[in-house]
Amino acid sequence: MGLEIRQTVSSDKARWNRYAHMHPHATPYHNFAWVESVEQAYGHPNASLIALDGDKVIGVLPVIKMQVPFSGHYYCSLPYCDMGYAIGDSEQIITALLDKLRNMKDESGAKKIEYRDTSETTILRTEEALQGKKVSMFLPLPETSDELLKSFKSKLRSQIRKAEKNGLNYQTGNSQQLIDEFYQVFINNMRKLGSPTHSKAWYDSLLKNYQDDLLISVVYSESIPIGAGIVLRNGKRACIPWASTLAEYNRLAPNMLLYWSLLQMVTGSGTREFDFGRSTYGEGTYKFKRQWGAQPRLLQWFLPGQQSASVEMSSPPSKLRKIVEQTWPKLPIGITTFIGPRVRKYISL
Numbered sequence: 001m002g003l004e005i006r007q008t009v010s011s012d013k014a015r016w017n018r019y020a021h022m023h024p025h026a027t028p029y030h031n032f033a034w035v036e037s038v039e040q041a042y043g044h045p046n047a048s049l050i051a052l053d054g055d056k057v058i059g060v061l062p063v064i065k066m067q068v069p070f071s072g073h074y075y076c077s078l079p080y081c082d083m084g085y086a087i088g089d090s091e092q093i094i095t096a097l098l099d100k101l102r103n104m105k106d107e108s109g110a111k112k113i114e115y116r117d118t119s120e121t122t123i124l125r126t127e128e129a130l131q132g133k134k135v136s137m138f139l140p141l142p143e144t145s146d147e148l149l150k151s152f153k154s155k156l157r158s159q160i161r162k163a164e165k166n167g168l169n170y171q172t173g174n175s176q177q178l179i180d181e182f183y184q185v186f187i188n189n190m191r192k193l194g195s196p197t198h199s200k201a202w203y204d205s206l207l208k209n210y211q212d213d214l215l216i217s218v219v220y221s222e223s224i225p226i227g228a229g230i231v232l233r234n235g236k237r238a239c240i241p242w243a244s245t246l247a248e249y250n251r252l253a254p255n256m257l258l259y260w261s262l263l264q265m266v267t268g269s270g271t272r273e274f275d276f277g278r279s280t281y282g283e284g285t286y287k288f289k290r291q292w293g294a295q296p297r298l299l300q301w302f303l304p305g306q307q308s309a310s311v312e313m314s315s316p317p318s319k320l321r322k323i324v325e326q327t328w329p330k331l332p333i334g335i336t337t338f339i340g341p342r343v344r345k346y347i348s349l
Helices: 010-022 032-042 091-108 145-151 154-165 176-193 200-213 247-252 254-267 284-290 319-330 333-344
Strands: 003-007 049-053 056-061 064-068 072-077 113-115 134-140 168-173 214-221 224-234 237-245 273-280 295-300
Touching: 003 091, 010 032, 010 056, 032 064, 032 200, 049 091, 056 091, 072 091, 091 113, 134 284, 145 254, 154 168, 154 254, 168 176, 168 254, 176 200, 176 214, 176 224, 176 237, 176 319, 176 333, 200 214, 200 224, 200 333, 214 254, 224 247, 224 254, 237 247, 237 254, 247 254, 273 284
Parallel strands: 072 113, 237 273
Antiparallel strands: 003 049, 049 056, 064 072, 134 273, 134 295, 168 214, 214 224, 224 237
16 A cells, blocks of 8 residues: 555554564664653653554654753654664665654754664774763573573672672562652652652653553662662563662662662563663773673664764763752752752753
8 A cells, every 4th residue: 555654643552562562673662651651741742653554564763842941842762761763664664754754853843853773883893982982781681580690700699699698678560669669769869969850750651651561679678768770671672761779878789689680570571682771881880781791782863864973972061060960969859859850851861
């Protein structure tokens, strides 16, 4: 019947997700639940595109129309995460989806398009060429968590055991109680880091929309939540967009137990690749993820055809950012929890 590309409607959700679940290049962010949650929690319209051949889905491009007060709008694929690129049955379909997105930008007067992809050729780059650039860290997973544990170096296994010897324990699942405990750890940690946090409504929407494809682990010292993380799944891939521990308990190694509990949970469920998320190559968070065996893939946040090679993060932070980072931890947590989400909704990263 020929190629048709149009914006999605709510009735497309089930067939979109069937397609994303089976496509080898789809990430958990390609689940319709992500754009649905953005729209519900923050009010930014879902502008995603679907490619059809008759009733058959042959490609999708998740897109959010980011609306900024007094500054117009732009299109983002995708906000609040590292990736959101087009997937399709062929390169021609992907090109057609991107052409449609460019037309939407021109016709609506949008300021720009933010397009987040990764490079499959990172391994060919020298270490020097990757310095100062943002990468996402991916770990291939075996069939069982026992195999995964055996693959770790003895030092890493001892750090996991250290947390257990320190009396820490964890609970995993996807209940409302675990989301609530995650959020309490998260807002305290983000306040200390000087960064505005997402709203509670955002995480409640994710829980509602991802359902069993959202998993939570909370680490406790006695009965006190001191670390928590969220994992999203799609097909054979999983990612961890958020993980936090309370700094005053770091001597007990909660971070090691937190990541192990999440890796253990997804490995036995058919997941074959775990995305540890974004890091600057060679820096602290990169080294933390690398010790688990994760390998880097260069982030490339530009539309094909644009003259840019990768995401550079070597420039110093702005004066305003420095002021915010210094002031934010001094504010009462009630104020940061109230103001933070009202700022965070307009920050696409």
